Amino acid sequence: KQEVTQIPAALSVPEGENLVLNCSFTDSAIYNLQWFRQDPGKGLTSLLLIQSSQREQTSGRLNASLDKSSGRSTLYIAASQPGDSATYLCAVSGLSNFGNEKLTFGTGTRLTIIP
Amino acid sequence: EPEVTQTPSHQVTQMGQEVILRCVPISNHLYFYWYRQILGQKVEFLVSFYNNEISEKSEIFDDQFSVERPDGSNFTLKIRSTKLEDSAMYFCASSESDGWGYTFGSGTRLTVV
Secondary structure (H helix, E strand, O other): OOOOOOOOOOOEOOOOOOOOEEEEEEEOOOOEEEEEEEEEOOOOEEEEEEEEEOOOEOOOOOOEEEOOOEEEEEEEEOOOHHHHHHEEHHHHHHHHOOOOEEEOOOEEEEEEEEO | OOOOEOOOOEEEOOOOOEEEEEEEEEOOOOOOEEEEEOOOOOOEEEEEEEOOOOEEEEEOOOOEEEOOOOOOOOOEEEOOOOOOHHOEEEEEEOOOOOOOOEEOOEEEEEEOO
């Protein structure tokens, strides 16, 4: 059974700093890995999708890497801003025993950027 | 950018009542899903739906739950005889094909009182 762990559970950094969020997963047989952002009481916004054959993806100030063999991914946020404050969720996609894709989520990292 | 639309955004219901949560997936997507998130817990898989039938359901998705795609555009989750522990945020999602990533709706917050 796939297990996804995110470290740290919470992180506070001053505005302008670069930061790294970590995600690890136990089963390397994945289709892809997605990073989501969740604001309090709100839905899930997809930030980056990394296919299993890829090593990294970039979008603006965000860069996500994937090391499938070691079961790890990192989300790098450059030049953090107060608007980046949110919970960041990592989710891995794999084939279930029934032949369809489903996501397994981590518990998230709650990020606070201090102005 | 195409969106997954969920209605209502918040529903309050009495314990024992039936609720229907509604979703309009992205029009060219073929795979549809419901997930839920109990406050303070992980987002967890409920059910996947493809080709007009359930392809997989979790152990949470018992006889109390059902899904339907009644008209080719809407995708609904029905919860019969709601319990207090059904209170959660319910997310609908769709994907174009396996491995292409999900698009989630903004969720329906269900509160059972």
